[in-house]
Amino acid sequence: MASESDPRPAGGPLSAGHPPVARARRGAPLPPWDVLAAVAAGGMIGALSRYSVGLAWPHAPGTFPWSTLAVNVSGCFLIGALMVIILELTEPHRLARPFLGVGVLGGYTTFSTASVELDRLLTAGRGAVGLAYLAASLIGAVAAVWAGSVAARAGERFVPRPRRRARE
Numbered sequence: 001m002a003s004e005s006d007p008r009p010a011g012g013p014l015s016a017g018h019p020p021v022a023r024a025r026r027g028a029p030l031p032p033w034d035v036l037a038a039v040a041a042g043g044m045i046g047a048l049s050r051y052s053v054g055l056a057w058p059h060a061p062g063t064f065p066w067s068t069l070a071v072n073v074s075g076c077f078l079i080g081a082l083m084v085i086i087l088e089l090t091e092p093h094r095l096a097r098p099f100l101g102v103g104v105l106g107g108y109t110t111f112s113t114a115s116v117e118l119d120r121l122l123t124a125g126r127g128a129v130g131l132a133y134l135a136a137s138l139i140g141a142v143a144a145v146w147a148g149s150v151a152a153r154a155g156e157r158f159v160p161r162p163r164r165r166a167r168e
Helices: 034-054 066-091 096-108 109-123 126-156
Strands: none
Touching: 034 066, 034 096, 066 096, 066 109, 066 126, 109 126
16 A cells, blocks of 8 residues: 555556546446556566476476576566665556556466476476475575565666656
8 A cells, every 4th residue: 555655656566657447337447458458468578488498408307497487586676676676766657557567477477387396296206306496496596586675776887777756
């Protein structure tokens, strides 16, 4: 929820920057079609990117799924950097966060595949490998978000920042 010190609007990524949603006759909100289109387009790009990594770097059944770990950790790094850039350093277009964060990076990262791969490792009797994969995924994801946000803040001094317009 937004407060006086928090300039971000209340609500999730689909409500950011939008006026109150119109209601249909039966009281259900009408979807913000432009935001849904941005998320869908971004999701297609992210999913194709993830699929390409899997094709380029396959792993045999029962072995450590390095490609999925690399996708998830790199995606978390990018999410950390993106959120700092969008929320702290710039005033992006209102569709930037849904397109890049929810769409591209949401489609790129694949924790559902990580869960399936963990189950397959455990089913194959590879408990130690599965536990290592689970730990690497969780620790790597959290560390990557932190590192991405630190990197974005550190990079701010090297990028000229446009002057912000006075808000009325």
